Amino acid sequence: MNNKLLLSVSPHxxxxxTVSIIMWMVSLSLLPSGIAxxxxxxPKALWIxxxxxxxxxxxxxxxxxxxxxxxxxxxxxxxxxxLLLSYNLPPDLPIWMACIGxxxxxxxxxxxxxxxxxxxxxxxxxxxxxLLIAWPKYMVTFSKPFTYPDSITCATPLTLIKExxxxxxxxxxxxxxxxxxxNRSGCIGEVCIVLLxxxxxxxxxxxxxxxxxxxxxxxxxxxxxxxWGGSQIAQGDVLFFLFSGGVxxxxxxMATDYVxxxxxxxxxxIFGIGCGLLTFVIRKWGGYPEGVSFSILxxxxxxxxxxxxxxPRIYGYIK
Amino acid sequence: MKGxxxxxxxxxxxxxxxxxxVLGLCxxxxxxxxxxxxLGMGLAASFVLVFSNxxxxxxxNIVPSRIRIPCFxxxxxxxxxxxxLLMAAFSPQLAKQLGIxxxxxxxxxxILGRAESFASRNKILPSxxxxxxMGLGFTLALSVVAAIREVxxxxxxxxxxxxKGYLPATIMVLPPGALLTLxxxxxxxxxxxxxxxx
Numbered sequence: 001m002n003n004k005l006l007l008s009v010s011p012h013x014x015x016x017x018t019v020s021i022i023m024w025m026v027s028l029s030l031l032p033s034g035i036a037x038x039x040x041x042x043p044k045a046l047w048i049x050x051x052x053x054x055x056x057x058x059x060x061x062x063x064x065x066x067x068x069x070x071x072x073x074x075x076x077x078x079x080x081x082x083l084l085l086s087y088n089l090p091p092d093l094p095i096w097m098a099c100i101g102x103x104x105x106x107x108x109x110x111x112x113x114x115x116x117x118x119x120x121x122x123x124x125x126x127x128x129x130x131l132l133i134a135w136p137k138y139m140v141t142f143s144k145p146f147t148y149p150d151s152i153t154c155a156t157p158l159t160l161i162k163e164x165x166x167x168x169x170x171x172x173x174x175x176x177x178x179x180x181x182x183n184r185s186g187c188i189g190e191v192c193i194v195l196l197x198x199x200x201x202x203x204x205x206x207x208x209x210x211x212x213x214x215x216x217x218x219x220x221x222x223x224x225x226x227x228w229g230g231s232q233i234a235q236g237d238v239l240f241f242l243f244s245g246g247v248x249x250x251x252x253x254m255a256t257d258y259v260x261x262x263x264x265x266x267x268x269x270i271f272g273i274g275c276g277l278l279t280f281v282i283r284k285w286g287g288y289p290e291g292v293s294f295s296i297l298x299x300x301x302x303x304x305x306x307x308x309x310x311x312p313r314i315y316g317y318i319k
Numbered sequence: 320m321k322g323x324x325x326x327x328x329x330x331x332x333x334x335x336x337x338x339x340x341v342l343g344l345c346x347x348x349x350x351x352x353x354x355x356x357x358l359g360m361g362l363a364a365s366f367v368l369v370f371s372n373x374x375x376x377x378x379x380n381i382v383p384s385r386i387r388i389p390c391f392x393x394x395x396x397x398x399x400x401x402x403x404l405l406m407a408a409f410s411p412q413l414a415k416q417l418g419i420x421x422x423x424x425x426x427x428x429x430i431l432g433r434a435e436s437f438a439s440r441n442k443i444l445p446s447x448x449x450x451x452x453m454g455l456g457f458t459l460a461l462s463v464v465a466a467i468r469e470v471x472x473x474x475x476x477x478x479x480x481x482x483k484g485y486l487p488a489t490i491m492v493l494p495p496g497a498l499l500t501l502x503x504x505x506x507x508x509x510x511x512x513x514x515x516x517x
Contacts, residue, residue, distance in 0.1 A: 133489060134489055134491070138486075
């Protein structure tokens with residue numbers, strides 16, 4: 001039997017894949033990047049990942065039992081939220097902050113809206129946004145790779161470029177291979193691009209995600225960065241802008257979340273373009289050096305409108 | 320007597336203007352950064368509410384219903400002007416912090432709402448008590464929101480530091496913190512109300 005999952009607009013036929021299989025598959029595809037993150041930033045990254053996952057699971061089961069619902073932590077959605085949140089945190093974050101972020105992600109961004117399938121915003125990104133606004137100082141302190149146990153703080157490449165400390169990648173003392181393998185400061189799970197791409201290829205191959213959102217997101221951002229990212233028009237360093245932030249993690253693993261992305265392919269492409277555009281705008285003119293998480297959250301809010309706008313023709317209905 | 324007491328007490332919890340009727344959210348969200356501001360705002364609005372309810376109830380049979388809204392606005396605006404001038408004279412610090420939100424009490428929907436739905440249809444004494452209860456409920460709700468935001472967002476209450484070594488969550492004194500706090504408190508109120516009804 002063909003084991004692949006086809007993505008199409010409802011109504012659906014029954015398939016073998018359940019929510020929990022998809023959630024565990026996505027978690028599995030994310031694992032290598034996390035292991036690379038632990039290798040790059042040391043055991044403290046592991047503690048943050050574990051804290052986020054455990055807090056997410058405890059919060060989920062606690063709130064579900066308060067709501068008198070069946071406790072469905074084995075479906076993996078809470079684990080995935082915790083995992084994704086921890087990938088978006090700097091490795092030097094105090095453990096209790098990771099705990100609060102994970103609690104916020106599950107309790108406010110997911111369960112307060114009605115639980116799995118009803119949340120408007122991506123819970124992991126909402127948790128990150130909460131932490132970023134609540135304790136900005138700790139959320140923008142990153143450490144240099146391979147400096148554990150005594151970590152040396154170091155700004156991310158995007159921050160350094162934004163603050164005008166460097167003009168191009170070579171002035172940062174990096175090369176493209178460093179960016180590709182993850183030898184740079186950044187969030188735990190976003191640095192190792194090569195393993196993230198491997199996970200993404202796995203998900204695309206299993207048809208768990210479709211190409212529409214990642215491709216439109218990344219190509220929009222690449223085009224805009226090439227045109228206006230550099231000192232002169234059409235001189236931008238595209239590879240640097242794609243690999244030095246959270247774009248790969250965001251485009252393949254966060255923006256494609258089933259609950260918070262549009263149903264139709266046309267909607268997904270508009271969604272991706274919007275994410276890319278907003279990311280570029282925030283990076284170029286906004287207060288933050290990186291805008292992937294905020295742009296995805298803003299586009300999450302637009303999803304119901306996109307679904308209405310891109311409604312497929314009803315069978316037998318003539319315009 | 321019992322009826323009068325009910326008119327007074329309903330505004331405090333059962334029909335709390337912020338948590339239950341969900342009116343007057345603009346000042347509730349904007350001014351609840353610190354408990355001091357919230358108390359000042361609550362008392363100012365309560366003062367206006369009590370006197371406007373009193374006067375509007377007194378003239379309810381004289382004013383033709385077609386022009387009642389402009390009349391209400393004029394009465395409310397005069398009391399707001401009194402409050403504004405008093406505040407500027409006796410507590411310039413608070414007046415400066417509340418800023419535009421004091422003149423904006425004129426268009427506060429709680430005050431106009433009570434004038435329209437209660438004071439213009441009831442006798443003077445119930446209207447007075449209604450205004451007092453609603454004003455107290457508004458002040459109370461505002462203070463609860465503000466206390467939570469001030470403690471979490473700056474680690475202080477009324478300017479006194481509560482815990483040493485606490486890292487304030489900046490988000491709570493910013494607009495998202497106001498919406499989060501208010502949303503959670505409205506949810507809690509609904510839970511309590513449904514428990515009481517059962």
